[in-house]
Amino acid sequence: MRGTNGGLAPMSFTDQALLRLLQLTDTAFPTGAFAHSFGLETYVARGLVDTAATLEAFIANTLLHAVAPSDGVACIAAARAGADWEGVVQRLDRRLTAMKTVTEFREASQTLGTRFLRTATQLFALPRATRYLAAIDAKHLHGHMSLAYGLTCHDLDLPLPPALAAWFRHYCASLVSVGVRLIPLGQTAGQMLLVRLGTTIITAVERTFEQDIDAMTSFAPGQELAGIFHRDVLTTRLYIS
Amino acid sequence: MALPARHHGYLSLDLVCDDGRTAIARQRCRPPLQTFGLQNADRHGGAYLQILNPCGGLFEGDSAAVEVSLQRGARLYLTTQAATKVYPAEHGQVTRQHIRLRVAAGATLEYFPLPLIPFARARYTQETKIQVEPGGVCLVAEVLAPGRVARGECFAYRMVRSRVEGWMDDRLALFEQLMLQPEQDSYAGVGLLDEKSYVATLYVLTSEDLTSRLSGWNRCLAGPYGECVGITALAFGGLVVRLLGQTGQEVLRRLDVVHRLIREEGLGLPPLQVYRPFE
Numbered sequence: 001m002r003g004t005n006g007g008l009a010p011m012s013f014t015d016q017a018l019l020r021l022l023q024l025t026d027t028a029f030p031t032g033a034f035a036h037s038f039g040l041e042t043y044v045a046r047g048l049v050d051t052a053a054t055l056e057a058f059i060a061n062t063l064l065h066a067v068a069p070s071d072g073v074a075c076i077a078a079a080r081a082g083a084d085w086e087g088v089v090q091r092l093d094r095r096l097t098a099m100k101t102v103t104e105f106r107e108a109s110q111t112l113g114t115r116f117l118r119t120a121t122q123l124f125a126l127p128r129a130t131r132y133l134a135a136i137d138a139k140h141l142h143g144h145m146s147l148a149y150g151l152t153c154h155d156l157d158l159p160l161p162p163a164l165a166a167w168f169r170h171y172c173a174s175l176v177s178v179g180v181r182l183i184p185l186g187q188t189a190g191q192m193l194l195v196r197l198g199t200t201i202i203t204a205v206e207r208t209f210e211q212d213i214d215a216m217t218s219f220a221p222g223q224e225l226a227g228i229f230h231r232d233v234l235t236t237r238l239y240i241s
Numbered sequence: 242m243a244l245p246a247r248h249h250g251y252l253s254l255d256l257v258c259d260d261g262r263t264a265i266a267r268q269r270c271r272p273p274l275q276t277f278g279l280q281n282a283d284r285h286g287g288a289y290l291q292i293l294n295p296c297g298g299l300f301e302g303d304s305a306a307v308e309v310s311l312q313r314g315a316r317l318y319l320t321t322q323a324a325t326k327v328y329p330a331e332h333g334q335v336t337r338q339h340i341r342l343r344v345a346a347g348a349t350l351e352y353f354p355l356p357l358i359p360f361a362r363a364r365y366t367q368e369t370k371i372q373v374e375p376g377g378v379c380l381v382a383e384v385l386a387p388g389r390v391a392r393g394e395c396f397a398y399r400m401v402r403s404r405v406e407g408w409m410d411d412r413l414a415l416f417e418q419l420m421l422q423p424e425q426d427s428y429a430g431v432g433l434l435d436e437k438s439y440v441a442t443l444y445v446l447t448s449e450d451l452t453s454r455l456s457g458w459n460r461c462l463a464g465p466y467g468e469c470v471g472i473t474a475l476a477f478g479g480l481v482v483r484l485l486g487q488t489g490q491e492v493l494r495r496l497d498v499v500h501r502l503i504r505e506e507g508l509g510l511p512p513l514q515v516y517r518p519f520e
Contacts, residue, residue, distance in 0.1 A: 217419055221433065
């Protein structure tokens, strides 16, 4: 990360915080994220993503214009919420459900979020995350990955800029893995792609911290169309979304 | 230099069903917003109305507000007489438009304004709030042009922000917000506009369950439109249609096809018999 970090607080870790962050954002953490392509499978099937460069463009565009300004903003708002956190999370949970218009993406967010909470709450003492999971199980709330992660970051007192960067990197790594298998690309090409995406991840983190809840946006019509066609038109599918 | 005071247009419409025919119960307007007279939209009591802005567009610092309320049984197809042209913000002031739509049970509102065309250096923000009672239907279309393409202006505006909130029976069913700043970012790429120039969205708020038809509709639309038109279901009922196109005519024709599909096959509404400039 850059020294100034876009005006954000300096990134500092305890050793334990670093280890927890690495564990929670490991692609092996059992949320089922590896089974989702978020529309990428449709793009590969249509031949519109067929190289490392086009894969990088898909990941960078969707991170900057859909994931960061909606889920990223919600994640930080949940992590920073004060005593009225339940009201904040309830409002964000409903807004995210209304914002995620593509059925596959909405269900993915809910499934990943719930699975993340089930595992994380078994590993650590997470008072807010546990309350959120109870509200999901009681069907009072829908459950979204960004809020689950944000509350977990709060409960573990993880430093937010690196926590967000790690989560965005997880999004990138998951989609690089999908691209490596589907296009296909070599493993080294995939790792080089992740290195190049580092700049985009840092930009996405900086932009996310500049926004408040009211400014949550999302603009990725191509990805949304790909999600729609993944469900209804694509005849052969390896991924859930 | 201070900017002269700008127009603050206002249009408020209240429509009712009077003996099977839709009629205006109350209309208030402040220039420049006006309407043409109410016409028949079909042979079954539905009405057609055009909003007129004789200024030829919205200028820097302008603010316009449109409020439409439909009472039980009323049916209205509401459009604009021309595209909404947003002029340059040479002094940095934002042009604003607020739209508020209320639809009672048993009423149907179709709000299909012609495309939004933000000129070079324009700054525009639009907020749309839709409230639909159970048993009501509201269809709202948004078509965003890249600019005055014929003059070579393509994504030359400074900012377009659009926010849409859809409430069904006091529950947030739809929330969309986009903020486009082409000087900062390119939106042409894969995952975004996929090298297309026009983007359109059709929101369908209804408590009628149309999900069983979606797969068939999407397969039907995928062939002729090259996967540039797709319909998805919201969490609590209602649909969202995404459309991409290379020209305004192309995206408007695609919007018309999917609109007819949803309103006639899905909602069982009678065919519209109105003039539309893209037909």
